[in-house]
Amino acid sequence: MFHKILIANRGEIAMRVIRTCREMGIATVAVYSDADKKAAHRFCADESVHIGSSEPARSYLNIERIIAAAQETGAMAIHPGYGFLSENADFAAACEAAGVIFIGPPSKVIRALGDKTVARRMMVDSGVPVTPGMHRAETDPVRLAEAAEQLGYPVLIKAAGGGGGKGMRIVASSDQLPEACRSAAREAAAAFGNADIYIEKYIARPRHVEIQVLADAHGNVIHLLERECSIQRRHQKIIEESPSTALTPILRDKMGQAAVAAARAAGYVNAGTVEFLLDENGGFYFLEVNTRLQVEHPVTEMITGIDIVRHQIEIAAGRKLNLSQSDIAGRGHAIECRIYAEDPENDFFPSPGKILFLQEPTGPGIRNDGGVYSGATVPLEYDPILSKLIVYAENRELAVKRMRDALSRYVILGIKTPILFLMDVMDSETFKQGDTHTDFIPRHFANWKPTPVNPHGACLAFAVHELTGKKRSEAFSTAKGQFPTPWETLGNWR
Amino acid sequence: MEYNLRISDADIRMEIDPHRENNSLTAVIGEQEYRVSYEAVSENRIYMVVDDGKEKIGMDAYVAQTADGKVIHINGGVCMVSDNDDSSRQQRKKNGAAGLPDRVTPPMPSLVISVLVKTGDTVEKGQGVVVVSAMKMETTLMAPYAGKVRSVNVAEGDKAAPGDILVDIERAETYKN
Numbered sequence: 001m002f003h004k005i006l007i008a009n010r011g012e013i014a015m016r017v018i019r020t021c022r023e024m025g026i027a028t029v030a031v032y033s034d035a036d037k038k039a040a041h042r043f044c045a046d047e048s049v050h051i052g053s054s055e056p057a058r059s060y061l062n063i064e065r066i067i068a069a070a071q072e073t074g075a076m077a078i079h080p081g082y083g084f085l086s087e088n089a090d091f092a093a094a095c096e097a098a099g100v101i102f103i104g105p106p107s108k109v110i111r112a113l114g115d116k117t118v119a120r121r122m123m124v125d126s127g128v129p130v131t132p133g134m135h136r137a138e139t140d141p142v143r144l145a146e147a148a149e150q151l152g153y154p155v156l157i158k159a160a161g162g163g164g165g166k167g168m169r170i171v172a173s174s175d176q177l178p179e180a181c182r183s184a185a186r187e188a189a190a191a192f193g194n195a196d197i198y199i200e201k202y203i204a205r206p207r208h209v210e211i212q213v214l215a216d217a218h219g220n221v222i223h224l225l226e227r228e229c230s231i232q233r234r235h236q237k238i239i240e241e242s243p244s245t246a247l248t249p250i251l252r253d254k255m256g257q258a259a260v261a262a263a264r265a266a267g268y269v270n271a272g273t274v275e276f277l278l279d280e281n282g283g284f285y286f287l288e289v290n291t292r293l294q295v296e297h298p299v300t301e302m303i304t305g306i307d308i309v310r311h312q313i314e315i316a317a318g319r320k321l322n323l324s325q326s327d328i329a330g331r332g333h334a335i336e337c338r339i340y341a342e343d344p345e346n347d348f349f350p351s352p353g354k355i356l357f358l359q360e361p362t363g364p365g366i367r368n369d370g371g372v373y374s375g376a377t378v379p380l381e382y383d384p385i386l387s388k389l390i391v392y393a394e395n396r397e398l399a400v401k402r403m404r405d406a407l408s409r410y411v412i413l414g415i416k417t418p419i420l421f422l423m424d425v426m427d428s429e430t431f432k433q434g435d436t437h438t439d440f441i442p443r444h445f446a447n448w449k450p451t452p453v454n455p456h457g458a459c460l461a462f463a464v465h466e467l468t469g470k471k472r473s474e475a476f477s478t479a480k481g482q483f484p485t486p487w488e489t490l491g492n493w494r
Numbered sequence: 495m496e497y498n499l500r501i502s503d504a505d506i507r508m509e510i511d512p513h514r515e516n517n518s519l520t521a522v523i524g525e526q527e528y529r530v531s532y533e534a535v536s537e538n539r540i541y542m543v544v545d546d547g548k549e550k551i552g553m554d555a556y557v558a559q560t561a562d563g564k565v566i567h568i569n570g571g572v573c574m575v576s577d578n579d580d581s582s583r584q585q586r587k588k589n590g591a592a593g594l595p596d597r598v599t600p601p602m603p604s605l606v607i608s609v610l611v612k613t614g615d616t617v618e619k620g621q622g623v624v625v626v627s628a629m630k631m632e633t634t635l636m637a638p639y640a641g642k643v644r645s646v647n648v649a650e651g652d653k654a655a656p657g658d659i660l661v662d663i664e665r666a667e668t669y670k671n
Contacts, residue, residue, distance in 0.1 A: 183625070186607060187632055234631070350629040352602065356558035356565070357538040380602060380629050408570030413538070413558035420572060453571030455501045456523050460530055461540055461555035461566050462499060462575045463510050463521060468534035469559070 001317050002026055002077045002101070006070040007045065009081030010060060012371030012387050013293070014041035017079045020309040029073045031066060033059035035379040040371055047073060054381045060084045063091050067098045077101035077316055079309075083383060086292035087114055087162060088193075103316040105270050105291050113266055113289045116160050117198050123286045126265035128258050131277060131285040133200030144181055145174060147199045154202040157184045161194030163275075163288055165235025170202055205437045206277040208232070209244050209284070211259035212300045214311050215268045216321040223256040224300050224308070225330050227273075230436040231425070233348045238418065238441075239425065240296035241335040242303050245396070245434025251282055262289060271297075271312045295338065295388070298369060302334035302392040333399040334392045337407065337422045341384040344421035344448060352380040356414030361406040365392040365399075378415060386417070396434065400426050420450045498578040500563075505578065598635050598661040599654075604628040606652045611661060615643045623661045626654060640666040 005021055006029040007014045018028045018041070030045030035054035042048040049069040052059035059065070061084055070078055078100055080086035092107035104110070113119045117137050120130050134147050137160040148155045148171065157180055159167030167188030169180040181197060189195035212224040228244030229237045247255070259274035266289060273294050275287040297308050306323070315321070342348045358374045370387035378384060391406055393399040404426040410419050425431050430444050437443075497508045509522045518531040529545040540555045556567040563576030604626035611623045622634035623643075641663040648660045 183632065190627070349601075349633065350631060352629065356560070357556060359556065382629065384629055411556045411567045413556060413565045413567060413572075414560065423570065451571070452502060453566075453568055453573045455504065455506060455573075456526065456528070457542075457544065457553050457555070457568050458501055458566045458573050458575050459497070459499055459506055459508050459523060460521055460528060460542060460544060461553070461557055461568055462564055462577075463497065463508065463512075463519065464530070464532045464534070464540050464542060464555075465557040465559075465564055465566075467512055467514065467519070468532070468540070469537070469557070 002075075002313070004029065004046075004073065004075045005103070005313070006031065006049075006066070006073065006075035006078045007041070007081065008060070008066045008078050009084055009086070010036055010039055010041050010371070010382065011385060012041075012369050013081040013083075013295070015044055015371050016369050017081060017293075017309055018044050020307055020313070023307075024310065024313065026313070029069065029075050031060070031069055033381075035381050038376065040373050040376065049073060054379065056084065056381060060382075061088075063088075063094050066091075067094055067100060070100050071098065075100070077103055077313075079103040079312070080292065082292050082295055087290070089114055101316050103270065103312050105268055105272065109267055109269065110291045113268075113291050114161065115196075116158060116288050119266070119288060120286070122265055123262055126261055128262050128265070128286045129284060131200050131203060131287070134198040137196035137198050139185070139196065141178055141181060144197075144199060145177055148174065148177055151199065151201045154204075156200045156202040157181060157197050158200060159184065159188035159192060159194070160196035160198055161188055161192035163290060165232070166191035167197060168235045203277050203279060203285070205439055206230075206279055207244070207246050207437055208237070208275065208287075209246065209255065209278045210273050210275040210290075210294075211256055212294075212297065212308070213259050213263045213268065213272050213274060214308070214315070214321060214323070215263050215270065215272070216315045217269050217318060218320050220321045220324075221260050221263050221268070222321065222323060222325045222328060223259050224304050224306060224328055226252060226255060227294075227296055227299055228436060229296060230438050231431075231440045232438055233441050237296060238338050238340075238348075239335065239422065239436075240299050241333065241396075241399070242299040243330055243333065245436070246278055248282075251284075255284055258284070258286075262286065270315050271308050295385070296336050298367060298388060298390045299334040299336045302367065302390060303330040303332055304328060305331070332392055332394045333396040334390060335399050335403050336388050336390045337403060338385060339387045339389060339410070339412070339417055339419065341378045341386055341415045342418060343416040344418040345416075345450070348418065350380070350384040351416040352378045352384060353415045354378075355386075355412060357411060358413075359409075359411040360387070361389070361409035363406065365402055366390075366406050367392070386412070397432070400432060421445070421448055424448065424451070500576045500578050501573050597638065597659050598623055598663065599656055599658055600626050600628065600635065600660070601656060602628050603653065603655050606648045606650055606654055606660070607632055608650055609646055609648065609661070610634075611643050611646065613643050613645055617641060617643060617663060623663075624648065626660075635660065637661075637663055639663070642666070 004027040007017050021028045028045040030042045030048040031051045032042045051065045085091040089107045089111035092102040095102035154172045157169040167184045169184045171180045185195040207230045215221040227242045229240045231239040262274045273290040276284040278284045341351045343351045354377045360368045367390040372386045391402040393402045407423045495510045499506045512519045521528045532542045542553045558565050607625040617637040619640045621637045624635045644662040644664045
């Protein structure tokens with residue numbers, strides 16, 4: 001087993017990985033950029049290495065610098081987390097070349113699956129159903145237009161090089177196609193260093209259901225059931241749960257088997273996720289394989305009782321899976337809400353700034369995967385995820401209530417978050433009924449506004465704070481962050 | 495003691511009579527009178543028992559001071575409460591109102607990805623004029639009103655800060671014949 005691991009990431013996921021390492025008795029190395037000198041992940045590792053300036057390209061995406069940091073500190077393996085270099089085949093290859101173990105699949109598997117068009121062909125060949133669309137990336141606008149015409153509008157532009165909604169655009173008609181392609185390619189180039197895009201048929205009102213798989217280097221592949229991730233904004237998930245309300249035991253079994261077949265077809269090793277679109281008739285289509293730990297992995301951990309990060313590390317160290325498919329059973333229900341620095345009243349636009357006060361809820365069945373603290377500044381250079389709130393209960397109805405209550409006790413002051421929005425989702429009949437599709441937010445929560453709070457109570461609290469609090473001028477100097485606060489700026493957005 | 499407060503879009507006038515010696519106050523908001531006993535649990539946390547004459551309700555409130563007022567989390571809801579009598583804030587609001595909403599400026603430090611118009615173009619209200627990126631997300635800044643582009647002050651790759659006027663647009667009314 002490794003005696004030391006470097007975590008090439010930041011925020012909540014770096015802290016999540018460090019926790020398991022501590023349990024395993026593995027020393028940890030954090031890396032940080034200029035913007036993250038005071039970031040929480042840096043302080044919970046055994047040691048930390050400064051890897052460059054705030055721009056991702058000069059720090060968290062700097063392959064040479066990160067591998068050098070591992071070598072300087074004597075780390076034998078690197079956990080990439082999600083985002084940044086986690087699905088970068090060049091990074092995995094560079095680790096392999098440098099003799100540092102990359103905790104993830106082999107670089108050639110990442111490369112093959114990372115090109116979504118190659119992955120689609122691979123799945124077609126192994127009998128896994130895929131959505132109709134292009135099998136090759138394209139840059140020629142004429143050919144892209146032809147492909148879109150053939151599939152019929154609306155179509156979906158996707159980045160060949162990555163996921164997470166970056167570089168993705170729904171296009172309703174041909175006149176929108178050229179600008180949408182240009183902007184998608186630009187976003188893809190910025191996010192993944194690869195501007196290739198392709199076009200798929202847009203499936204209306206699908207559900208997004210994914211299967212977690214674990215595969216060792218000895219040919220054993222199992223799946224850890226599904227996650228329902230249909231509720232998304234900006235093509236990014238915000239609420240995930242397991243089990244999915246849409247799966248029957250038979251469908252679950254079929255999708256699980258398809259995911260295992262997909263992993264085998266790709267020669268997959270380590271933890272991965274096979275994403276599917278599920279239509280209203282129970283038809284499912286391969287979307288992509290995420291060759292990394294997913295943001296939403298905790299819901300699977302809660303219902304299966306399995307620490308996925310521990311298995312990632314053991315698999316990377318060459319161990320055989322000590323689990324077989326018959327060991328895997330889901331119990332109860334888990335829901336995750338992602339807490340971002342963003343404004344749900346303004347199209348979920350990022351809201352960086354200083355967290356003046358933070359108090360996370362605790363209690364039975366509540367898990368916080370957090371990466372910030374009271375007084376932390378959320379930098380504008382990175383994905384604005386702050387934390388994930390996960391609840392577990394014996395059934396879905398109780399899990400929804402538990403999440404609703406936990407959210408109401410989640411206090412984050414100073415930056416905008418979607419907490420009130422998430423509470424309203426938990427209160428909605430459509431969510432309670434499990435009627436979750438990818439159009440959930442635009443269909444049920446377009447132009448959402450928070451329910452006004454008890455204004456008299458707030459005024460009384462204001463008065464008490466004035467009477468008991470510090471002098472205003474002092475409070476001002478501590479409250480002023482590095483950036484203009486969202487209260488000063490976002491009100492005028494649009 | 496009188497407060498003129500603002501929550502969301504509502505102005506609320508509140509009269510309070512503090513009794514610091516026993517951590518209590520009486521308050522009148524509109525027609526309603528409240529007797530409040532409180533405990534400042536920490537710098538950011540207040541516990542109040544509010545008696546409106548009919549019932550006593552316990553309220554757990556978290557408060558943080560910002561430049562624009564106090565952000566208050568109370569029983570699961572969050573709001574901004576500002577003091578209309580705070581002159582420094584008034585002044586800043588006024589400056590903001592004159593400058594920001596009718597100009598093309600990013601809401602936070604951003605990178606200019608592309609400029610969609612050129613000097614002399616006629617634009618419609620709500621038409622995209624500049625695409626900026628912040629926190630790896632692209633957003634299109636729109637024309638705040640119909641008009642004619644007087645000048646384009648940025649180019650692709652430039653950094654822009656809130657308050658910078660990226661595209662100067664002359665209102666349609668002013669050149670209508």
